[in-house]
Amino acid sequence: MAVKQEQNGKWSVQIDRKGIPRVRKGGFASQKEADTFEREYLVRYAGKVNQNADQRSLKELVELWFMYHGLNLADGEKQRRCLLDVATGLKNPIASRLTAEAFVAFRYARLQVGLSQKTFNNHHGYLSALYNRLRKLKVIDYENPIAEVEFIKIQERQLSYLSVGQIETLLAAIKAGCKNESTWYVAQLCLRTGARWGEAEQLRFKQLHSGRVTFEFTKGKKTRTIPLAADFYRDLMRFAKYKNPDDRVFGNCIGAFRRAVARTDLDLPRGQCSHILRHSFASHFMMNGGNILSLQKILGHADIGMTMRYAHLSPDHLQDAIKLNPVAGLGSIPDV
Numbered sequence: 001m002a003v004k005q006e007q008n009g010k011w012s013v014q015i016d017r018k019g020i021p022r023v024r025k026g027g028f029a030s031q032k033e034a035d036t037f038e039r040e041y042l043v044r045y046a047g048k049v050n051q052n053a054d055q056r057s058l059k060e061l062v063e064l065w066f067m068y069h070g071l072n073l074a075d076g077e078k079q080r081r082c083l084l085d086v087a088t089g090l091k092n093p094i095a096s097r098l099t100a101e102a103f104v105a106f107r108y109a110r111l112q113v114g115l116s117q118k119t120f121n122n123h124h125g126y127l128s129a130l131y132n133r134l135r136k137l138k139v140i141d142y143e144n145p146i147a148e149v150e151f152i153k154i155q156e157r158q159l160s161y162l163s164v165g166q167i168e169t170l171l172a173a174i175k176a177g178c179k180n181e182s183t184w185y186v187a188q189l190c191l192r193t194g195a196r197w198g199e200a201e202q203l204r205f206k207q208l209h210s211g212r213v214t215f216e217f218t219k220g221k222k223t224r225t226i227p228l229a230a231d232f233y234r235d236l237m238r239f240a241k242y243k244n245p246d247d248r249v250f251g252n253c254i255g256a257f258r259r260a261v262a263r264t265d266l267d268l269p270r271g272q273c274s275h276i277l278r279h280s281f282a283s284h285f286m287m288n289g290g291n292i293l294s295l296q297k298i299l300g301h302a303d304i305g306m307t308m309r310y311a312h313l314s315p316d317h318l319q320d321a322i323k324l325n326p327v328a329g330l331g332s333i334p335d336v
Contacts, residue, residue, distance in 0.1 A: 003034045013038045054096040054140060058087040061095045064139055065130045074219050079126050086123055098145045117152045124151055159309055160269045161283035162276060167191065173260045182250035183257050185239060190277035193226045194299050197254060197274035206245035224300045286313040
């Protein structure tokens with residue numbers, strides 16, 4: 001479907017949409033006339049288009065998406081539940097008839113009841129990806145109805161991390177108050193390797209080898225191997241003695257960790273109770289002069305943009321601003 005100007009200066013319209021007669025008409029004196037013809041032609045056949053349109057509900061598409069694609073994602077079940085909740089909030093419309101206006105109204109309603117902008121952007125991304133994926137798989141033959149809806153622009157903030165003193169406080173609280181010994185070792189692994197809590201907590205004995213730890217079943221679906229300090233590795237092996245290769249090294253301990261945090265005066269950002277350890281590793285890695293590409297490999301980020309969130313912590317980050325600014329050669333600032 002296109003409106004374009006011909007070589008003779010006239011305008012033409014070509015409409016080629018499934019379910020309605022194709023048409024190509026030229027000779028319009030202006031673009032406005034061509035646009036008017038296109039709009040009126042589509043309105044004339046709107047009933048026929050709607051009659052022939054895909055009648056499946058949004059929830060039906062969610063289940064198809066999960067069957068054909070979501071099942072293979074690390075967080076596929078989580079996305080499925082979220083998408084079903086979104087479909088319920090939208091009153092489970094015929095998926096092909098969802099409009100950008102209806103989606104924006106739904107967004108407004110969700111934000112009014114306290115959902116954060118970041119969380120809604122995640123939901124928006126899941127739904128948009130669902131339409132795009134099913135069209136790519138030819139499960140649907142229409143365009144993504146919310147493709148033109150922009151994500152909410154959110155003020156970027158520096159990721160929180162723990163200072164060395166705060167880390168000592170947290171580890172002391174774990175050591176003194178956690179009966180579950182696994183809590184200490186899982187927290188140590190996260191701080192020493194940047195692992196997500198679940199990656200460390202689910203570790204199996206075969207993933208420890210030659211002074212290294214290999215994380216499997218990660219969010220990015222790729223394994224990554226990271227060396228450990230010799231003394232910590234020996235201590236970890238003593239803790240895991242008599243384990244078979246497929247045995248888990250640690251018991252579930254996220255609850256014990258959260259209770260340990262609650263016993264301290266640490267004021268952690270909402271939703272970052274365990275992830276703060278990963279942020280702390282990455283932040284101190286860069287502050288101590290680490291390489292951003294090495295950090296990307298350690299954290300397992302597929303997109304360097306995710307890792308660049310820590311780049312500003314590097315000691316030499318944008319140091320040229322000091323010597324290349326316009327007053328750099330004017331000498332010291334005089335006393336006022």
